[in-house]
Amino acid sequence: MGQTWASRLIIFTTLLFLVGPFIIIIFAGLSAGSSLAFPPDGLSLKWYLAVFEVESFRQSFVLSMFLAVGGTLTALVIGVPAAYAICRYNIPGAETIKIIVAAPIIVPGIIVGLALLRYLVVPLEFTVTLALFLAHTALVLPYAVRVVSASLQNLRTDIEEAAVLLGCNRLQAFTKVILPNIRSGILAAFILGFVTSFNQVPVSLFLSGPGVRTLPIDMLAYMEITYDPSVAALSALLAFLSIGIVFIAEKTLGFSRYV
Amino acid sequence: MSNIAVSLQNLTLAYGDTIAVPSLNLDIIDGELIALLGPSGCGKTTTMRAIAGLMKPRSGTILIDGKDVTKTPANKRGVGLVFQSYALFPHLTGFENVAFGLRLKKRPNDEIVQRVEAGLELVGLSHLATRKPSELSGGQQQRLSLARSLVMEPKVLLLDEPLSNLDARLRLDMRTELQALQRQTGITMVFVTHDQSEALALADRIVLMKNGHIEQIGSPEALYDSPQTVFAADFVGFENIFSVGLNTQNEGTTIYNNTGELTLPYQANVSHLAWRPGGVVVGSGPHKGVVTGMAFAGDKREYVITTSAGKIKADVDVSVPAIQIGEDVFFDLPESSARMLDDKATQTQFKHG
Ligand SMILES: Nc1ncnc2c1ncn2[C@@H]1O[C@H](COP(=O)(O)OP(=O)(O)O)[C@@H](O)[C@H]1O
Numbered sequence: 001m002g003q004t005w006a007s008r009l010i011i012f013t014t015l016l017f018l019v020g021p022f023i024i025i026i027f028a029g030l031s032a033g034s035s036l037a038f039p040p041d042g043l044s045l046k047w048y049l050a051v052f053e054v055e056s057f058r059q060s061f062v063l064s065m066f067l068a069v070g071g072t073l074t075a076l077v078i079g080v081p082a083a084y085a086i087c088r089y090n091i092p093g094a095e096t097i098k099i100i101v102a103a104p105i106i107v108p109g110i111i112v113g114l115a116l117l118r119y120l121v122v123p124l125e126f127t128v129t130l131a132l133f134l135a136h137t138a139l140v141l142p143y144a145v146r147v148v149s150a151s152l153q154n155l156r157t158d159i160e161e162a163a164v165l166l167g168c169n170r171l172q173a174f175t176k177v178i179l180p181n182i183r184s185g186i187l188a189a190f191i192l193g194f195v196t197s198f199n200q201v202p203v204s205l206f207l208s209g210p211g212v213r214t215l216p217i218d219m220l221a222y223m224e225i226t227y228d229p230s231v232a233a234l235s236a237l238l239a240f241l242s243i244g245i246v247f248i249a250e251k252t253l254g255f256s257r258y259v
Numbered sequence: 260m261s262n263i264a265v266s267l268q269n270l271t272l273a274y275g276d277t278i279a280v281p282s283l284n285l286d287i288i289d290g291e292l293i294a295l296l297g298p299s300g301c302g303k304t305t306t307m308r309a310i311a312g313l314m315k316p317r318s319g320t321i322l323i324d325g326k327d328v329t330k331t332p333a334n335k336r337g338v339g340l341v342f343q344s345y346a347l348f349p350h351l352t353g354f355e356n357v358a359f360g361l362r363l364k365k366r367p368n369d370e371i372v373q374r375v376e377a378g379l380e381l382v383g384l385s386h387l388a389t390r391k392p393s394e395l396s397g398g399q400q401q402r403l404s405l406a407r408s409l410v411m412e413p414k415v416l417l418l419d420e421p422l423s424n425l426d427a428r429l430r431l432d433m434r435t436e437l438q439a440l441q442r443q444t445g446i447t448m449v450f451v452t453h454d455q456s457e458a459l460a461l462a463d464r465i466v467l468m469k470n471g472h473i474e475q476i477g478s479p480e481a482l483y484d485s486p487q488t489v490f491a492a493d494f495v496g497f498e499n500i501f502s503v504g505l506n507t508q509n510e511g512t513t514i515y516n517n518t519g520e521l522t523l524p525y526q527a528n529v530s531h532l533a534w535r536p537g538g539v540v541v542g543s544g545p546h547k548g549v550v551t552g553m554a555f556a557g558d559k560r561e562y563v564i565t566t567s568a569g570k571i572k573a574d575v576d577v578s579v580p581a582i583q584i585g586e587d588v589f590f591d592l593p594e595s596s597a598r599m600l601d602d603k604a605t606q607t608q609f610k611h612g
């Protein structure tokens with residue numbers, strides 16, 4: 001009996017640490033007062049509505065969406081063929097390629113951001129938006145390669161040969177037989193990439209310039225000046241967005257198989 | 260021109276430095292059901308993949324209907340292949356799996372529907388057309404895979420171990436179905452198997468392979484009754500094989516294997532002698548041994564008799580009273596049931612003594 005109590009306590013504590021901040025944020029955003037506080041200063045929805053009135057939030061949200069969608073799609077365009085090549089052909093040094101591709105996950109974001117700033121933006125005069133786009137693509141690429149590789153590995157190789165013997169050329173065999181069968185893996189990679197990119201802070205921090213900020217960076221900047229509950233409200237809304245996406249993905253794809 | 264559907268000429272197939280099939284020559288006759296028979300690893304799959312165009316030969320020529328297709332890509336050869344694992348497309352229904360090749364050819368829709376339905380009908384799967392492969396049993400997947408190749412009306416249909424993934428009962432049913440299907444469609448079929456009874460039951464002709472070369476080609480009857488080599492005899496069930504020694508006295512024949520020797524009271528001017536278990540006479544004869552094993556097999560008892568020339572396998576009809584393990588028996592290796600093999604190449608296989 002004692003053991004069940006102990007394990008329940010551990011589970012409860014863990015959940016509290018995971019979910020607790022989220023609950024605090026939701027309520028802090030529901031405040032009727034004008035400064036960020038918990039417990040909230042009365043209850044109202046005004047800060048949840050006020051978020052949509054802030055011009056810089058609107059702009060940075062558009063940029064973040066563009067980076068998350070565009071960067072992830074680009075990463076998939078590169079990552080799907082790369083995963084295919086790594087899984088299907090005896091490429092010399094396939095293991096090394098996997099490690100290199102995984103580097104942006106392993107190397108701290110601060111270093112990646114600094115490196116990109118130092119070697120792309122400053123000397124090559126890349127625009128901030130382009131640098132951000134490249135950075136986000138590179139950050140999402142490892143996830144794309146890994147998740148797509150996982151679903152390719154579950155696919156028999158002989159169906160491609162069967163397709164060829166029924167008349168397909170190599171490209172048709174890929175598009176008609178391989179792609180449809182790794183569709184859910186690709187969708188899973190897209191969602192994972194989207195969420196990763198959208199929530200990305202350290203790299204974006206280095207690459208943000210005047211007037212060009214991703215949403216998380218913009219929120220940081222906003223908080224330095226204005227300490228009102230709108231940031232909490234926005235955080236809660238973004239968290240709901242992420243949870244919603246992952247929930248739908250889990251229901252439709254069995255997302256947890258891939259991550 | 261001729262009635263040869265596929266001709267392999269000096270075909271050499273290799274994986275890197277390993278030569279899997281050295282210089283194979285084989286003519287496959289139009290409309291026949293031919294079996295490539297041999298133990299695992301002897302190059303059956305490799306040969307089949309080369310015919311299909313999935314593997315480039317190191318050297319040699321492949322003719323299909325008299326045309327050189329050695330350099331023709333796999334998707335233009337008109338060869339069908341039923342994979343050992345069936346290789347069905349998981350995302351498509353049964354109907355769409357079968358329609359796949361016809362859709363690629365951009366056939367009119369009416370024709371596709373009609374041909375696919377006919378194909379499914381042929382293999383008895385019409386009622387399961389809307390199911391995905393994962394919702395079909397092994398035997399049904401097998402037949403779907405067969406239908407998918409058949410609707411393309413291939414010049415040659417290759418089947419890689421088509422029955423090996425089925426359970427025993429289904430395997431026997433599919434044997435009959437496959438044979439009926441071949442007779443009905445008249446398509447030249449080449450099927451691979453390591454199971455001699457399957458090859459004997461199904462094929463018009465059997466190609467027995469060993470280490471990438473052809474050991475013997477012939478009808479099932481010819482292979483079963485007259486194997487030409489030690490390997491072939493062993494493969495079709497002559498389980499007692501001996502080398503023939505030099506005759507010192509002109510009176511008989513000394514036979515031996517790596518355990519010991521026996522002297523037979525008749526002459527044999529060949530390199531090897533072989534008997535099926537059923538050809539050994541138990542209960543009388545000039546030789547003596549001890550029964551060291553007995554297995555009941557329904558209509559017969561399978562004995563192991565330990566003799567001065569090692570273990571001999573002998574089958575005896577159940578109507579004869581059982582001999583207990585440990586009993587001494589007399590036995591005979593009669594000339595009438597001996598298979599005489601003149602196989603000089605295998606002579607060194609047994610070391611005397
Ligand atoms: N992909 C491969 N790479 C290297 N060697 C192979 C490969 N496939 C088969 N082999 C070798 O070629 C020989 C023939 O193989 P295979 O044609 O598959 O035999 P079978 O189908 O008769 O069992 C074997 O010795 C096998 O080890």
Ligand SMILES: [Mg+2]
Nearest residue numbers: 300303304305
């Ligand atoms: Mg094989």
